[in-house]
Amino acid sequence: MVKLPKKIHFGGRNYTVEMVSELDGEESWGRTDMKRQKIFIEEKMPLEHQMEILIHELLHIAWRHTFSNFKGEEEKVKAWSMNIYGILKDNNFLK
Numbered sequence: 377m378v379k380l381p382k383k384i385h386f387g388g389r390n391y392t393v394e395m396v397s398e399l400d401g402e403e404s405w406g407r408t409d410m411k412r413q414k415i416f417i418e419e420k421m422p423l424e425h426q427m428e429i430l431i432h433e434l435l436h437i438a439w440r441h442t443f444s445n446f447k448g449e450e451e452k453v454k455a456w457s458m459n460i461y462g463i464l465k466d467n468n469f470l471k
Contacts, residue, residue, distance in 0.1 A: 380417070380426055386434060387441045393430065395419040408433045410440060427470065432457035 384391045391408075393415045399407055406417045406429040415433045417426050435453045443449075464470050 380423070380430055384415070384434070387437055389413050391415050391437070393417065395426075405429045406433045408436050410437070424465070427465075428457055428461040431461050431464075435460075 380393055380395070382393055384393060391413045394417070396416050396418060397420070399405070399416060399418060405421060405425070406415065408415050415430065417429050417433070419426075421429075432453055435456050436449070439449055439453060
């Protein structure tokens with residue numbers, strides 16, 4: 377069975393993945409704290425959704441490492457994360 381990793385090395389940094397009951401005052405299911413190198417994901421949803429949110433947050437990290445202009449970041453990251461998760465799931469990469 378697939379599980380979310382507790383740590384991810386990405387972009388030359390080590391990020392900790394933390395499951396939280398709720399993101400304080402936010403309307404999202406995940407958030408990345410670049411300074412503390414932490415990825416927060418709400419635990420109240422199915423594993424499949426958590427996986428897509430993790431990919432979403434990793435794309436935010438990649439975006440910030442690549443681009444200095446954040447205009448349109450959320451819309452682009454959302455589209456890419458859903459597509460990448462679909463590819464991984466539909467082709468049995470998530471076993």
